[in-house]
Amino acid sequence: MPKSSDWLGLGGKTFVVMGLKNRKSVAWHVAKQLAEVGARCLFVVRTEERREEVRKLTEDAPVYVCDVRDEASIEALGQSIHEDHGTVHGLVHSIAFANYSDGWKPFHETRKDDFLEATGVSAFSLVQVANALKPSFADDASVVTISISTTTMAAENYGYMAPIKAALDSSVVFLAKSFSxxxxxxxxxxxxxxxxxxxSAGIPGYVDSWMHAEKATLRKAGLETQEVAATTLFLLSPRSSGINGQGIVVDAGMGSNFFDSELTGGS
Structure with missing residues (x-):
């Protein structure tokens, strides 16, 4: 039974969580908060090596391996979860990939192979995994993906990932319509x-970007990962039943504070 303090109504429910790497991950903070309200997490990682690492964090929770680059691996994930657990009440999609091994490049020099690989992992995987889990989803299940606050601000060091996150954002809308x-x-x-x-540490020049973002927030303090996780829990819960096909910006007001005097040098 759900805990009496479970205002969100998530207690006793089962959620698939993709993207756990370590205790800094959005997926870790989501899973931690889900556990606090009595929900159960099924973790999905890319490799067997990562599964062994993640098991040190997840204790007895099930950890599945799925490489979203491989369609057969995604289908096998869906079958395994359905056979092992039957109904799941939601999916947290917190995975992304970009090849920054050659360092920063202007967007017009983006390699086609890099762009397509990143699109497959970071955006189209949401479509594929949702489809694979379709037989397991409760009728009122909730799927939440982690995107970025804006895809129309050309942060040069982020390279080609903003256009791919834009594809992810659009996919959310079309999946909502399709599943309806x-x-x-x-x-x-x-x-x-x-x-x-x-x-994020693998993005060229990210530390400088984060420090600037911290100054740009209305509160002059950087966004905390647990704040993103808390919003994710709300969207997973029946308390957000009227929200569908949306993108909720969680940026501590950064997007409305471009002309702050500390940033412009004004008085």
Whole structure:
């Protein structure tokens, strides 16, 4: 039974969580908060090596391996979860990939192979995994993906990932419409501002970007990963039943504070 303090109504429910890497991950903070309200997490990682690492964090929670570059691997994930657990009440899609091994390049020099690979992992995987889990989803399941606060500001060091996140944001809308033909499954995105995660550390010049973002927030303090996780929990819950096909910006007001005197040098 759900805990009496479970205002969100998530207690006793089962959620698939993709993207756990370490304790800095958005996925970790989501899973931690889900556990606090009595929900159960099924974790999905890319490799067997990562599964062994994640098991040190997740204790007895099930950890599945799925490489979203491989369609057969995604289909096998869906079958395994359905056979092992039957019904799941939601999916947290917190995965992304970009090849920054050659360092920063102007957007017009983006390699086609890099762009397509990043699109497959970061955006189209949401479509594929949602489809694979379709037989397991409760009729009112909720799917939440983690995006970025804006895809129309040309942050040069982020390279080609903003256009790919734009594709992810659009996919949320079309999945919400598509699934509405046969279910009440909802799809939403949390569009997060800059965070201190291990993945973001791989972006060229990210530390400088994060420091600027911290000054740009209305509160003059950087966005915390647990704040993104809390919004994710709300969207997973029946308390957000009227929200579907949306992207919720969580950036501590950064997007409305471009002309702050501290940034412009004014008085």
């Amino acid at each position: 033909a046969f279910s009440h499954v909802r799809f939403n995105g949390v569009r997060a501002g800059l965070l201190k995660t291990s993945s």
